[in-house]
Amino acid sequence: RKEVEQDPGPFNVPEGATVAFNCTYSNSASQSFFWYRQDCRKEPKLLMSVYSSGNEDGRFTAQLNRASQYISLLIRDSKLSDSATYLCVGANYGGSQGNLIFGKGTKLSVKP
Amino acid sequence: NAGVTQTPKFQVLKTGQSMTLQCAQDMNHNSMYWYRQDPGMGLRLIYYSASEGTTDKGEVPNGYNVSRLNKREFSLRLESAAPSQTSVYFCASGTLAGVSYEQYFGPGTRLTVT
Numbered sequence: 001r002k003e004v005e006q007d008p009g010p011f012n013v014p015e016g017a018t019v020a021f022n023c024t025y026s027n028s029a030s031q032s033f034f035w036y037r038q039d040c041r042k043e044p045k046l047l048m049s050v051y052s053s054g055n056e057d058g059r060f061t062a063q064l065n066r067a068s069q070y071i072s073l074l075i076r077d078s079k080l081s082d083s084a085t086y087l088c089v090g091a092n093y094g095g096s097q098g099n100l101i102f103g104k105g106t107k108l109s110v111k112p
Numbered sequence: 113n114a115g116v117t118q119t120p121k122f123q124v125l126k127t128g129q130s131m132t133l134q135c136a137q138d139m140n141h142n143s144m145y146w147y148r149q150d151p152g153m154g155l156r157l158i159y160y161s162a163s164e165g166t167t168d169k170g171e172v173p174n175g176y177n178v179s180r181l182n183k184r185e186f187s188l189r190l191e192s193a194a195p196s197q198t199s200v201y202f203c204a205s206g207t208l209a210g211v212s213y214e215q216y217f218g219p220g221t222r223l224t225v226t
Contacts, residue, residue: 032213043202043217044155087155091213099170100215104154 003027004103006088012109017078021106023071023088033071035062036087038105044087047073078110113138116218118203124224125193133188133221135203143206144186145170145215146178148199155202161186193225 006023013019025033033050048055050071054063061074071088088103116137125131137144146158147170157170161180175197177189186205190197200222206215 034214043219045217046214049214099157099160100213102155104152
């Protein structure tokens with residue numbers, strides 16, 4: 001079983017909509033979580049980190065529920081430029097290498 | 113800062129040929145990684161290097177070798193390419209900062225093996 005699972009989508013939403021993605025993880029030892037954004041044919045880039053009770057960055061809010069082992073990403077007032085694939089990522093710290101476990105991604109398409 | 117750079121950007125190989133993918137980072141990170149990304153499979157770790165002089169296998173190491181040449185450079189070698197190695201290869205670097213661990217990716221190498 002994949003350690004990090006996401007709904008692949010696609011999520012097709014109009015501009016201005018609020019959209020939420022969920023992600024579940026199976027390894028309760030995972031210590032930190034992240035959301036990465038990947039544009040078509042580009043490399044993944046860190047969008048935001050998710051710690052303990054979550055955090056907010058502008059239109060983006062990430063939440064972590066350790067009891068239920070899921071992470072969410074909420075995007076408010078969607079922009080056309082938000083269209084991308086969003087990767088949910090868990091980090092297991094072993095020694096100093098900090099390996100990341102990537103979900104397969106959720107595709108978002110924001111339409112005018 | 114250039115961040116993480118990779119060469120080449122594109123490559124076509126015939127089955128059985130060999131090649132080396134180059135990666136360099138200028139962020140003074142200790143750890144470096146090689147991933148492959150295939151449709152429907154997500155990112156999978158091939159090899160990583162926690163620090164200069166050390167390398168370890170990831171999830172899918174078969175058919176690959178790596179060299180951590182120095183702190184900046186981490187190369188990936190395909191000794192005898194196979195069509196199953198057609199993929200997009202990403203190099204990344206990162207470092208622990210408190211409870212945070214972030215990785216920074218290069219632009220990728222698109223490899224086709226015919």
